[in-house]
Amino acid sequence: MPLLEVKNLQVRVEEREILHGLTLTVNVGEIHAIMGPNGSGKSTLSHVIAGKPGYEVTGGEILFRGENLLEMAPDERAAKGVFLAFQYPVEIPGVATMTFLRTALNAQRKARGESEYSTPDFLRKVREVAKSLNIPQDMLKRGVNVGFSGGEKKRNEVLQMALFEPSLCILDEMDSGLDIDALRIAADGVNALRSPDRGMIVITHYQRLLNYIVPDVVHVMSRGRVVKSGGKDLALELEASGYAQFDDAA
């Protein structure tokens, strides 16, 4: 059974159709890149999979391990193993990062009927992952993402991904706002999570990120549909020829 099946998905936002019948299948162990120009619907797809309010699904379906994802609340999806690394992680003043991580992890474990992590196990795990991502301890004591640089925010997303161990990771424009060093650290963190039990969708505007996170499949999105799919070389072709050709095709 595929990990994720998006079938003929049609989505509207305030009367405007953004996705016009999008189909995509991701299996465990695969990394799929979704590329496309601004406004092609990449972020909408990621939001709809994660369950963000404000989108109206007018047709099609999304199955996660065969289950209807669209019927689940966002927190149920998270507990099932869906993780969206946000393009713009929010700042939450007054909620310490450690408190947030612990509350979220235990909420997910509880929803799955698993026991809560003990404090020492939790702390050990967070410290270990934080160290590998070059996240200093004092950052974990601050409010969630408060005063974090762009790179720190993205690393904090990867930290959560490592901690929650989701089976589907969606990285929405992880490279936006990152310099090359920050990108490398974040990408190393993601690569460490590649696993035969996990699928990933990497959404990006530029080919650059795919030098660090090498995909198995590349899809090109334009005007709310996948217009072309291919191997990792497709990304290089796009870099050379641009997206204009697909605008015409769509």
Next chain:
Amino acid sequence: MNVVIAKAETGPGLRSILAIPRGRLPGAGRVAEVRRQAFDAYAHAGLPHRRIEEWKYTDLRALMREVLPLAPIPDVAALDRAREALASAAMQGAQKLVLVDGVFAPELSDIGALGADVSVRTLRDILENAGLEAPADLLLTNISDVMVSLNTAMATDGIVIGVADGAAPVAPIQIIHVAVASKASAFTRSHVRIGNGARATLVESFVAAGAARGYQVHDAVIVSVGDEAQLEHVRLMADASDAVNITSDIITIGARSKLNLFNMTRGGAVSRFQGFIKMAGEGSELSANGVNLLKGTQHGDTTLVVDHAVPHCTSREVFRAVLDDRAHSVFQGRIIVRPGAQKTDGKMMTRALLLSDESEADNKPELEIFADDVTCGHGATSGALDETLLFYLRARGLSEKEAQALLIQAFVGEAIEQIGNDELREFASSLAQHWLEARA
């Protein structure tokens, strides 16, 4: 032209005042005269209403209608009920002083445990035993407010605390007001004097014993903070959901001193906490903060008047309201900068979180500045929880209620974290947590 008819209310409370048994209101001679004048002032004006600017959003004529008769002197059964209520209200490690229905209860208090540099007497003791020489200024204030006048006229008891110069008692002093009698009023007047160079922590808690319903609490606390002194003053109001609580804190701060004031209102059908704070000595700092947690049809008013009478003082106000159902929160913050009070630095920020469409927050900042070299500012916001933040938390596995609770906790945390004492901060935080859990 508007003619305001100051119609005095004529409920049973006012009538019954004339029939108060001898001895319920301690003090003779000058004290009795002060009481009579205060009562006349109250009787002339009656309960404040919406056309009195200071009470615009808290119209006591509409909200409370009448002043209820004095609660009876608590008997043994009443003290037993009060004792049960203390279990949850008393702070671990604090020296507690308990007033039951406006009467000091030595058997419930830790009076023997206070150190030699902290003096405690009751208002009744001082007013009764000093005879005609009794210090009438225990009842006099320089505040012109009708509810303060009523308190002056009717105070049956209170606690008079003195912290000696240079003293720094480790344990917080906790005054606990327990309401036992239903459909009755308690009137208390307390005094707290913090000597020069002294440091102290004062907690004031308001609770109801199990079955107390529909009662009224009328409290006034006169605080004087000496020079180079520090006071942390925390008020935790958790009266019964159909009770009325009208409290005035009248505070004077000396030179190079610090006052950290925090008020949390969770209970009461109608409540007003009014703080009149005078910066009377140069180089002092005031931090005055509060949280209103209201639901149902609760009405909670926090009114602060900060009077910068001298130069070189700083005041900061952080106020947060969380409102559910049809609750109504009022924050009025006035900063007065007197002529010559140069280099005053006064700021206030008030924010309300509206959890329902029918809740209401009124914020009224007022700056009255009569000096030209000052920094003063205010800000006010009100709105719902941020949907973007909620979605982020839900996408990480938190249920809707959990996500809301975490964000609300963070919202009120901005005010609670101003409390300096670690145990008190934790205590206040846990009270907010309980409120949130009860809501969910």
